[in-house]
Amino acid sequence: MNNISWRGIRAFIYVAEHGGFTAAAEVSGFSKANLSQLVTDLEAALSVQLLYRTTRQLRLTEIGQGYYERCKLAMQQLDSAAEWASQSTDELKxxxxxxxxxxxxxxxxxxxxxxxxxxxxxxxxxxxxxxxxxxxxxxxxxxxxxxxxxxxxxxxxxxxxxSVTTRYVASPEFLQTHHGIKEPDDLKNLPLICGSVDHWTLSRAAEQKTIHVAQGIKVTSGRVMRQAALAGLGVTRLADVYVQADLQAGKLIEVLPEWSEQTxxxxxxxxxxxxxxxxxxxxxxxxxxxxxxxxxxxxxxxx
CATH class of the missing domain: 3.40.190.10 (Periplasmic binding protein-like II)
Structure with a gap:
């Protein structure tokens, strides 16, 4: 370890993160030649090859990838330790x-x-x-x-x-034509409004049911899912912060309340x-x- 330069390790991290010596030189303050020499010296000190170099491409070797991940974590910890040591323990800045x-x-x-x-x-x-x-x-x-x-x-x-409560809700208009939702299986043939996850796992005590969304709409915004439910497009699954005011105002109705979840x-x-x-x-x-x-x-x- 005595022959390994900290500047060499930092140079290697810059090169690994930016995919080449030219890009690393632009952000590091080192010259391209200096970076190359520092990394070469580091490889010599370790007696391993960290980088594959060609005229058109540079990539990490398998050992280089593992060394990068460990050095990156170590440098973050050293930087954090230096920051902590340099500030007063009571200083709020x-x-x-x-x-x-x-x-x-x-x-x-x-x-x-x-x-x-x-x-x-x-x-x-x-x-x-x-x-x-x-x-x-x-x-x-x-x-x-x-x-x-x-x-x-x-x-x-x-x-x-x-602790966030997730509820299953639909509009009164939707439930007038799709009534009788008493068990999770009753959702299987209904239009559902889902987000990024197209299957729902409902839990009640030790019991679990998984429902795959087969029809309805899929959007990755909770706010849009709420709007779709208010428009009567189906049953949706949302955290209480999205729907609690609508439930109290009667704009939405909770279904399967015993299957609500805590997160x-x-x-x-x-x-x-x-x-x-x-x-x-x-x-x-x-x-x-x-x-x-x-x-x-x-x-x-x-x-």
Missing amino acids: GLIRMNAVGGPFGEDLLAPLIIDFQRQHPDIRVDLDFSSIHVDLIASHYDLVMRMGELPDSSLIARRLH QLTLLCPPLRHQLHRVRVLMEWLKEHFEARYQDALVREPG
């Missing part, structure tokens, strides 16, 4: 990178709380991303994510925000990032204020 589910959960509930938080802590900047990509929180650059469902990794720091909405943070005071303060802020905002949203008709 700096950047927090956060990823969250979108729709009403992220845009209508989380975002206003983040805005309020930044008003109170103007030296903290929260970069909030609503992309729906699956995030490996340990390996990514995010400090914090908000997710629905089962916790993916027990090593993460978790704060439960709210946890949770904040997740890598242990190393949780050591940053600003991240802990934001987590506790959201934990303290999220429930009241959620309850308020249940009685408001979605926009």
